[in-house]
Amino acid sequence: MDIRFDGRVAVVTGAGSGLGRSHALFFASRGAKVAVNDLGGGVDGSGQSSKAADLVVQEIKAAGGQAIANYDSVADAKGAQNLIDRTLQAFGQVDILVNNAGILRDKTFAKMALADFEKVVAVHFLGSVYVTKAAWPVMQERLYGRVVMTTSAAGLYGNFGQTNYGAAKLAVVGFMNALKLEGQKFNILVNTIAPVAATRMTEGLLPPQALDRLKPDLVTPAVAYLCSEQCRDSGQVIDAGGGYYARTQLMESPGIRFDPSQPVTPEMLAAQWSRITDMSGARGFAAANEEVMQVFQGLGK
Numbered sequence: 001m002d003i004r005f006d007g008r009v010a011v012v013t014g015a016g017s018g019l020g021r022s023h024a025l026f027f028a029s030r031g032a033k034v035a036v037n038d039l040g041g042g043v044d045g046s047g048q049s050s051k052a053a054d055l056v057v058q059e060i061k062a063a064g065g066q067a068i069a070n071y072d073s074v075a076d077a078k079g080a081q082n083l084i085d086r087t088l089q090a091f092g093q094v095d096i097l098v099n100n101a102g103i104l105r106d107k108t109f110a111k112m113a114l115a116d117f118e119k120v121v122a123v124h125f126l127g128s129v130y131v132t133k134a135a136w137p138v139m140q141e142r143l144y145g146r147v148v149m150t151t152s153a154a155g156l157y158g159n160f161g162q163t164n165y166g167a168a169k170l171a172v173v174g175f176m177n178a179l180k181l182e183g184q185k186f187n188i189l190v191n192t193i194a195p196v197a198a199t200r201m202t203e204g205l206l207p208p209q210a211l212d213r214l215k216p217d218l219v220t221p222a223v224a225y226l227c228s229e230q231c232r233d234s235g236q237v238i239d240a241g242g243g244y245y246a247r248t249q250l251m252e253s254p255g256i257r258f259d260p261s262q263p264v265t266p267e268m269l270a271a272q273w274s275r276i277t278d279m280s281g282a283r284g285f286a287a288a289n290e291e292v293m294q295v296f297q298g299l300g301k
């Protein structure tokens with residue numbers, strides 16, 4: 001069965017280069033009308049230009065597709081609303097939203113100015129919130145939606161010099177975790193991609209001999225599947241890059257239980273630390289209440 005997007009409208013943020021460009025071109029090639037958003041600034045978020053988004057729109061049109069360009073910053077709530085308003089004016093609906101726009105301002109935490117922390121959080125995290133906030137009522141009303149967030153191994157696991165980026169990237173996963181529940185009855189699926197690809201953002205960071213095997217178009221099929229009618233999953237974090245596709249999940253160890261009617265001391269925990277932190281038999285949870293039930297189960301009466 002072919003995965004197609006005929007009759008669908010996709011909004012891709014940061015679609016003027018790298019991964020976003022690849023996603024936008026792919027959606028258009030499979031029949032979607034696409035809103036190509038890009039501020040057109042540098043990797044650090046400085047400057048702006050209409051060129052990046054315009055070139056992608058030209059490319060889509062040259063191939064016979066339909067697209068509009070938008071140059072708003074996703075980090076501005078009014079700009080995010082304008083992106084969705086312009087998409088609605090042009091195409092009448094929004095079915096798919098890929099929150100992809102991003103910047104880097106790396107420094108060790110000790111040396112990082114708070115302004116650089118805030119800017120990175122504003123683009124990656126609040127940018128995803130603002131655009132989703134504007135698109136959400138449209139999707140709710142139409143009882144259809146596919147939203148994809150973009151996280152990073154730097155957020156899921158940590159990367160030296162990226163406290164701002166890592167925090168912002170894991171924040172979108174927390175955002176998804178609640179949103180997947182709220183989207184359920186409206187047929188809105190919310191998932192997250194954790195990509196690895198050779199783009200201007202990763203220039204000089206990836207092994208040069210592997211660059212031609214780390215093309216953004218090896219990440220895009222995972223985004224496309226998550227945005228398809230065929231997808232049934234919500235709340236997944238999918239790793240994609242270099243032909244590798246996998247799922248990441250937070251897991252909790254089986255843990256240990258003491259009698260809750262008796263005092264527990266830190267010494268008792270120290271004696272059991274290796275068992276508490278042993279991840280053999282660990283499990284994940286579909287929602288917070290499932291995890292809280294783990295606690296309740298040990299309470300006896």
Ligand code: NAI
Pocket residue numbers: 013014015016017018019020037038039040041042043045052072073074075100101102103123124127150151152153194195196197198199200201202
């Ligand atoms: P990129 O720098 O090629 O693309 C990011 C795009 O976002 C740029 O075109 C930029 O102009 C745009 N942008 C930045 N701030 C914006 C704003 N405020 N409003 C609208 N557009 C804005 O980088 P790449 O690699 O394609 O990154 C795409 C996403 O994937 C980012 O969220 C990044 O953090 C994430 N990512 C990328 C990885 C990789 O290996 N390339 C690894 C993990 C995550």
